[in-house]
Amino acid sequence: MTLDRLSGLAVAGLGLALLLFVIPDQVEAVDYGWVRPETLPSLAAAALLLLGLMQAATGRGGGGPDRRATARALLYLGYTAAAVWAMGRLGFVWVAPVMVLVLMLWLGERRPLWLAVGAGAVPAAVWVVVAGLLGRGLPG
Incomplete structure (x- = not known):
């Protein structure tokens, strides 16, 4: 497995951890405002997950860091x-x-x-x- 595939999996894992554990635990629910506080962090975490998986699937670089x-x-x-x-x-x-x-x-x-x-x-x-x-x- 190449380093770029490994880094893609690491980024995807971070995005998944943010979505499942960090954001629900650290973002307070509020009943005011038109944008919920978890909206932007969840979008960013979902992007990390998706793009990390794309990197893991398509990575082909070689060599060391x-x-x-x-x-x-x-x-x-x-x-x-x-x-x-x-x-x-x-x-x-x-x-x-x-x-x-x-x-x-x-x-x-x-x-x-x-x-x-x-x-x-x-x-x-x-x-x-x-x-x-x-x-x-x-x-x-």
């Missing part, structure tokens, strides 16, 4: 964990714009307009969807 890409992915995972921790301590409004800006710079974006739009508009859009449309609070 790219060490540089693996190290970069682990660094990104650590960065994301640190950002989530900081959001819990300092709040979404303060951490999210900085997090997005650092991520954009890390990925090589250098155009000031795009940096400003990304660091301002993306967190604002998340806030509008979560706080405004779903009526849920964000950290901090």
Whole structure:
């Protein structure tokens, strides 16, 4: 079995675990708002399940993992964990714009307009969807 097939099965397993255990256990049922809180996470988890199964069925790559890409992915995972921790301590409004800006710079974006739009508009859009449309609070 190739690595891309294994990674597809791992992603599909994650999507299934989210659908069966995490989302039902961690998302509160509410009787207000026009979008139920579990709708978007369930759609994302179903996409992970479906796309993971597609990758497992059609994968044909060979060889071992790219060490540089693996190290970069682990660094990104650590960065994301640190950002989530900081959001819990300092709040979404303060951490999210900085997090997005650092991520954009890390990925090589250098155009000031795009940096400003990304660091301002993306967190604002998340806030509008979560706080405004779903009526849920964000950290901090």
